[in-house]
Amino acid sequence: MTAPVTPAPAARRAFRFTGWHMTMILVAFFGIVIVVNVYMATLASRSFSGVVVDNSYVASQHYNTWLDEAAKEKALGWQVSAVRQADGRVAVSLIGEARPQNAVLGGEAWHPLGQEADRTVSFRKAGDGRWISIDPLPEGRWRLRLKLDGDDAAGHHAVRLQQML
Incomplete structure (x- = not known):
């Protein structure tokens, strides 16, 4: 007698990488790149105008003067800090x-993005060195x-307020 013949288990179909797979990979890759680029460009445009000085050549003519002023300030031994309060x-x-x-x-404040008009800022003494x-x-x-x-010293001090004011 012969044993009944049972069919062999169905052979597993091998994975086939097709053009559709490659298309989906490319779409996903470039989609991520575009989303990240749009996000970074949005952050950049909201935080910096792209203009440091109106005329780079004219600003460069004052560079050595600014360095001399900075050296004089450093020699005074002072540290100046400014903070916007609540x-x-x-x-x-x-x-x-x-x-x-x-x-x-005294001083002047200006908005680096040009969205607000420049302002003259007046201060009142609030204590020793404040x-x-x-x-x-x-x-x-x-x-x-x-x-x-002042009677005992005079100088210009440029302070960039680091926090969002």
Whole structure:
């Protein structure tokens, strides 16, 4: 007698890489690249105008003067910091051994993206080496150039406010 013949298990079909697979890989790859590029471009356009100075050549003519001013400031031994408080006023602190005691602080603030008009900022003395602006600055990014005048010292101090003001 012969044994009944059972059919062999169905052979597994081997995976076949087709043009559709390659198309899907390319679409997914370039889709991710495009999404990331759009995201990065959006972040860049919201945070930086692309203009550091209006005229690079004219700015380069003042470069050595700026370096000399920076060297003079460093020699004074002062550190200047500025922070926007919750009420919008700017608090400035002058830290250092030989800081002037009877100084008057003033300055100007400008919006690096040009969305707000430049402003003159006036300060009142708030203690030893501390000043607070009289008027608040609106929220946003601001650059602040401070001018310290006094009997015992005078100087210009450029301070870039690092936080979003």
